[in-house]
Amino acid sequence: MSTANDARIIRLACIDSAALPLFDKSPDGATRAGYEPEAAALVASRLPGGAAEIEWVMLPWEDMIPAVRRGDADAVWCGQGMTEERAALVDFTRPYAVFNETLIVRADDPARSPEQLAGYRIGAIANSTNMKLAETFPGVELVSFGASDDVFSDMIEATRSGEVDGFVDDDVVMIPLGQEDPDFVEAFTVPTGNRWGIGVAPGADALREEIDTALAAVIADGSLEEVWKKWMPLLAFPL
Incomplete structure (x- = not known):
């Protein structure tokens, strides 16, 4: 101050x-x-x-x-x-604020539960609550993001390009993305109740x-x- x-x-x-x-x-x-x-x-x-x-x-x-x-x-x-x-x-x-967490995948991806993600590459911000959730998904490969100035856009573009199969972030930004961008869909939301x-x-x-x-x-x-x-x-x- x-x-x-x-x-x-x-x-x-x-x-x-x-x-x-x-x-x-x-x-x-x-x-x-x-x-x-x-x-x-x-x-x-x-x-x-x-x-x-x-x-x-x-x-x-x-x-x-x-x-x-x-x-x-x-x-x-x-x-x-x-x-x-x-x-x-x-x-x-x-x-x-208090938010839940959502997984976004590409629009043609059928996965709708953690049990369907084995073999997927899943992105999340390093050392975040989102990454902690991703760590609970069985059989996935975790991909950390966070080194750039625009990490959210980085995760969007990595999913769009196929570098990762999906990414986890808070529902407040993910649900609009799934509704408004035809390239993506909300796979599922987990009621984690994360306090910010x-x-x-x-x-x-x-x-x-x-x-x-x-x-x-x-x-x-x-x-x-x-x-x-x-x-x-x-x-x-x-x-």
Whole structure:
């Protein structure tokens, strides 16, 4: 957290990727649209220590948590399921979203259950809740993604080209993909109920508590639910 020209600034790490309704690729490297950026702006405006402006720190997926740990960003607000592995690296706030997980395959693929995936090459983001789910599929070959700035698009194109047979990600971005792109279909969704939180550096208790207080306020007054309904009207607000 810093100040510039008397304005309070919070630096939030995220990838720059087209993954609506969560977020879209930034047109200018600074402004962003989608549920996560709008929820972040809402919370930043309600911080007890004073409203803050957001400076987005755009990074490859695998670099976000290291950036927070070394102080190059104040927090990571970018699809962070609160796994034990991540909780050992950052301190999480209360959740601002809860999602299930979906497998997407090509439209002509008949697989509709994990038991039909033996021999498939299945992609997911490295060290993610999605990869943990993929690890439970019997007989599959796992393919890790995450080294680029646009990992979601990478997984889409890898599936489209046949480099992988399908990939796992959260239902919020996968169900629209299966419905809107004729090349893909939703194979199945697993009700994992993954909680997403904002990760701050270990020991940054003051910032974590501020974010938690602001989150509690926007959940209680319904304003976060309104942002949710704007971007994800077909999904029930889970908090």
